[in-house]
Amino acid sequence: MVLESAPVSAGLTSIGTILRNFWQWIVGGTGVSLFQRLGNCSDRAQSSGIDPNKLHHIFGLEKHQLGSLAEQMGSREAAFNAIQAAGQSAATAANTTSGLFETVAKVGGMDVWMRGYVIEGVFRLGSASASGIGE
Amino acid sequence: MMDLLPFELQALAQLLTGDHPALPKLRKQARELTVVSRELTGAGFAVNLAVSKSGLAIPGARRRILSGVNADVVNLRHGVGVALLIEEGEMSMLEGFSYDEPWPSNLEVVAWRPDAARNFSVLD
Numbered sequence: 001m002v003l004e005s006a007p008v009s010a011g012l013t014s015i016g017t018i019l020r021n022f023w024q025w026i027v028g029g030t031g032v033s034l035f036q037r038l039g040n041c042s043d044r045a046q047s048s049g050i051d052p053n054k055l056h057h058i059f060g061l062e063k064h065q066l067g068s069l070a071e072q073m074g075s076r077e078a079a080f081n082a083i084q085a086a087g088q089s090a091a092t093a094a095n096t097t098s099g100l101f102e103t104v105a106k107v108g109g110m111d112v113w114m115r116g117y118v119i120e121g122v123f124r125l126g127s128a129s130a131s132g133i134g135e
Numbered sequence: 136m137m138d139l140l141p142f143e144l145q146a147l148a149q150l151l152t153g154d155h156p157a158l159p160k161l162r163k164q165a166r167e168l169t170v171v172s173r174e175l176t177g178a179g180f181a182v183n184l185a186v187s188k189s190g191l192a193i194p195g196a197r198r199r200i201l202s203g204v205n206a207d208v209v210n211l212r213h214g215v216g217v218a219l220l221i222e223e224g225e226m227s228m229l230e231g232f233s234y235d236e237p238w239p240s241n242l243e244v245v246a247w248r249p250d251a252a253r254n255f256s257v258l259d
Contacts, residue, residue: 132198
């Protein structure tokens with residue numbers, strides 16, 4: 001009986017440990033709330049630092065025709081960064097250090113229309129689309 | 136059938152303001168628009184459009200983006216931009232977008248601000 005009950009007891013202990021650890025994770029041994037922990041998951045999704053809504057706006061709208069650029073660059077994030085970098089170069093070349101800035105620039109061989117706002121010298125993308133120039 | 140919302144109508148009117156010879160025909164298209172679909176992206180919106188009357192297409196490139204218009208809105212430091220996609224000479228999509236800030240749930244326009252030097256050459 002002892003030999004039979006020992007594993008059961010050990011199993012219950014393990015389950016208890018798991019449940020306790022899970023509860024600790026929820027309530028947080030360090031005072032971190034469940035909502036903060038769930039927020040961290042969202043943070044991981046945004047670890048690229050790019051607003052997921054902005055990515056969806058630029059690459060998810062079919063008529064922007066930028067899906068192939070994201071595919072070519074390996075991800076929407078990489079394509080976003082490439083567009084942003086092209087916008088930054090163009091804004092810098094135009095000596096635009098603040099305010100609205102719009103241009104068409106080559107990104108991955110594609111002519112991309114982009115409009116953004118230069119804030120303290122940094123170009124922030126508002127929207128972008130395949131420009132259609134030369135078609 | 137969906138209609139354009141007040142902000143969208145204002146945005147379209149602003150985008151179609153100017154002297155370029157293609158603009159009168161685009162204004163005629165604006166009176167014959169059907170809203171095919173509308174999407175809120177969290178960073179802006181997009182309205183897919185169809186021109187219900189034939190014979191109003193403007194000549195030129197297959198795909199053009201008419202933009203250069205911003206609006207000052209309540210609670211957004213940098214306002215919002217709007218742009219119009221023209222495909223095969225007809226209005227195809229109207230979009231609005233924010234800069235570095237989420238699209239507001241309540242959009243209240245303070246003033247429309249066309250760029251000082253709007254580029255109408257896309258309509259040539």
